[in-house]
Amino acid sequence: MAGLDESGSNPDVSLLYDINGLAKDSPHWFDRAVEFVGEYGLLLALVLLVVWCWWGQRKRGTLDDAASSVAAVVWAPLAAGIAVLVNVPIRGFVERPRPFVDHRGIDVLVDGKTDFSFVSDHATLAMALGAGLFVAHRKFGLVGIGLAVLEGFCRVFMGVHYPTDVVGGFALGTAVALLLSPLAMALLTPLAKAVGRSARVGRLVWSRPAEAVAALPGASSSQAAAAQDPDERDLAA
Template structure:
């Protein structure tokens, strides 16, 4: 029995953490700098850009008020996911990987506790919200979210389960609150679309039903 007790009991999560972090450790200095930039600022900036692209693509659709409301919800869902995460992180109080594993090659000094990842939660929330109104862009954002999750672990700033928990939190917040958010945002966007100053936000809800002025003159002639 003593021999059985002494057998190694591998921790899969730590194996993944060390494997991914080891990949970062073998990178040259310039590649490490690129990895840090992409994981810290590059992918979040890309998420903002894709959300703006979604608005440009959807603001002229026949269902523009609802579609644009979904785009606005993507940004709000990311913020809500981070707000919900704040008390969770304090309650779980999981130390950063480097605090318990000082032999890691840490490229970013994370602040606060580790579980769950704000970056992963925000990215997942944006992905789910955009997928509800544009599957292509939603899938693209989901791909970026997965990439960001890998990079956060490579940087040594999060455990894999921190990222998985962030994905779950962000997706749940965006999906579960979507009905209420859309019911609130869609009328607001439709109202903005009918005003002179904010008509650029989205196509007017009744625009497709109203014939163009030159068409009316042609019929009258």
């Protein structure tokens, strides 16, 4: 893809210079902080947010509710992985160079970025996680989307992406997380229910798996006791 015009007639490049120019006016410690946050910190925060949401969704009142909620949480990281895979052929087709390759005066805060620029993997991952969380839990999702927007700003601030790289990543991550959500839920919810009925790993889905085990046809009292007391599991087996 041909380099973009450096003149002010191109809003993508103008916004790139405006945002990246903030790095030149910022103290060194702030640039280093943004580098860490934009490269690793925000993605780690989103992963922790997913874990937090999963922990809370396990405490639903019934197994059916817990299973569907946990399935939605599990879909968030799966959607992020699928979105990044979808991005591989997109990058190869567009072949857009990084902004510092075609434009002078870009303050690059992180080295080693030699691959293509469109679309941003970081923005794609972050927004897929945020949109996926929104399917599972609105409040967690809004926080996740906010972190994703901040991630996109950091990528432009760091000089490694154009604003449209970030917008493209947001669109790709959102599309995968939302459009494939019905199919994902149809596949993941029965699996989550099956896991939730297990005396050994049921707590991954529901915080009270003993109730599910006791409700199963033919379930013995020792199986229900094993689900309630982890120390009894080996005896029940």
